[in-house]
Amino acid sequence: MVGVMTALTSPGQLAANLPGILGFYPHDSVIFAAFDCTGTAGRFRLGPVIRLDIDDMRHLPDITRTIDESGGELVFAFVVTDRDEEEVGEVVDTLLTMVRTGIMDIHACWIAGEILTGEPVQLAFGPVPEPGEEGWSEAWLDDVIAPVAQAQSMGALLEHGMLPDLNREETFEQFARFNPSFSPVECEQLSEFAHRYSRELLRALEQGEERTWGSFAALSGDIALLLTEIEEQDLTVADLMADEETLLTMGAALGNATMRDIVVEDVLRRPSPAADLLLAVARTFGGPVRFNALALHALCALELKLSMRAIPALSAVLVEDPRHSLTRLLLDACRAGAFDELLAAVRQGSVIVRTAHGITPQLGVEAA
Known part of the structure; x- marks a missing residue:
């Protein structure tokens, strides 16, 4: 989980930034992106980004507590998985239940099979416009992931000659205790x-x-x-x-x-x-x-x-x-x-x- 500042105008752009923010390409994950108010109407600053394994949904209350403590004013969620429709539906239903019971205030949630350039990003649920209020544009309902290599969050990694790891396991392997130079x-x-x-x-x-x-x-x-x-x-x-x-x-x-x-x-x-x-x-x-x-x-x-x-x-x-x-x-x-x-x-x-x-x-x- 990290916080960055960047200009984002669509869910596809936000999703493209996730590998650079997390340091790896997420799989079978629910990712929460919290935003802070900037003081300017309609503009928010990206704050903490938290990833949760789909199989660890029992930890959702901990995620809620962390987001609440960060003071995030707006929360988006991404379900990133290639599991079957029924399993994805169960995850979305769990998130919706959290919203409807007031446990977690998720403004909108999107689904993507994986975080790759051009991969479809579809809205699972989001805000219902008030009478007379203009609804979201088509891009916020059905989008595609923007070029990942050009995402702003990749800048620091590229500057140091790095790329996001292929998965979370690869990231943690770097910190394992193993020195091949000694027995x-x-x-x-x-x-x-x-x-x-x-x-x-x-x-x-x-x-x-x-x-x-x-x-x-x-x-x-x-x-x-x-x-x-x-x-x-x-x-x-x-x-x-x-x-x-x-x-x-x-x-x-x-x-x-x-x-x-x-x-x-x-x-x-x-x-x-x-x-x-x-x-x-x-x-x-x-x-x-x-x-x-x-x-x-x-x-x-x-x-x-x-x-x-x-x-x-x-x-x-x-x-x-x-x-x-x-x-x-x-x-x-x-x-x-x-x-x-x-x-x-x-x-x-x-x-x-x-x-x-x-x-x-x-x-x-x-x-x-």
């Missing part, structure tokens, strides 16, 4: 070492002992330098997954909340190389290092305007650890579409932690 046993050994070393480093730093990093500023400086080198050498995620020293350096920095919060500012200054390194770390290590890596990877994605990549990363964490507090906070803000506010708050929090541990902007750079 599962080796990954476990690396993970155990990173967590143990992280605890030792934090204790040494707090006591002023000379270890790998003699100060928290040196920690920040080394991470900043590492990210600069990755960017200059144009290293890929695959390259980074094969570099044990680099993995352990970042892994050790993510093994506890204090050091994690300190390096947040460093990774957000260089979000592109940081996103790649954090993904490599998440695929290699388990436990808190993995969870923190995915959380910070999501923040980098938001900084790069790739919100469609952030939410799956956060969701992957909560599947393994529903109590991971940072991830829960980040995901709640993402569900509200408050991306800019979230980044500002996280940055402010990192600055507070850095200042408390003797790091100024100058020290963070000079320590490298």
Whole structure:
């Protein structure tokens, strides 16, 4: 679920934007698009977009609550499936029941077999014009999906050389723990070492002992330098997954909340190389290092305007650890579409932690 701003004049245009908004092509899905008022009559701003599996309709009350909390003034729904007419009818009937009982205020609902350019989009139900009121144009009743590749929501993906994934499963596979450069046993050994070393480093730093990093500023400086080198050498995620020293350096920095919060500012200054390194770390290590890596990877994605990549990363964490507090906070803000506010708050929090541990902007750079 994400929020974007775009100019849309037909259901076919809105549907064409869905792969870019979600980050993948939806199948067997019900998608809710909430709009906020702009203050200009007849004009709305696209806010949160929420996808639900057709087989998970029991979660509709949760969707309703999320939309209500976002303050959406107008809600459109899309049923995207190639199932038979009877099954589609059951889904539409369920949505209509939600509307008629006042549980969810869906202004209109359309049906599409799949989100492909030229695919028909047909109105399932919508508002009935008041006496004397002009009804919707034909395009809002029966439309076709506009060119998906030209949709405005594709801009951020294309800018980074990406395309929407073919399905939701493919999106989540990116965040699975799997590093082909090391055996599962080796990954476990690396993970155990990173967590143990992280605890030792934090204790040494707090006591002023000379270890790998003699100060928290040196920690920040080394991470900043590492990210600069990755960017200059144009290293890929695959390259980074094969570099044990680099993995352990970042892994050790993510093994506890204090050091994690300190390096947040460093990774957000260089979000592109940081996103790649954090993904490599998440695929290699388990436990808190993995969870923190995915959380910070999501923040980098938001900084790069790739919100469609952030939410799956956060969701992957909560599947393994529903109590991971940072991830829960980040995901709640993402569900509200408050991306800019979230980044500002996280940055402010990192600055507070850095200042408390003797790091100024100058020290963070000079320590490298």
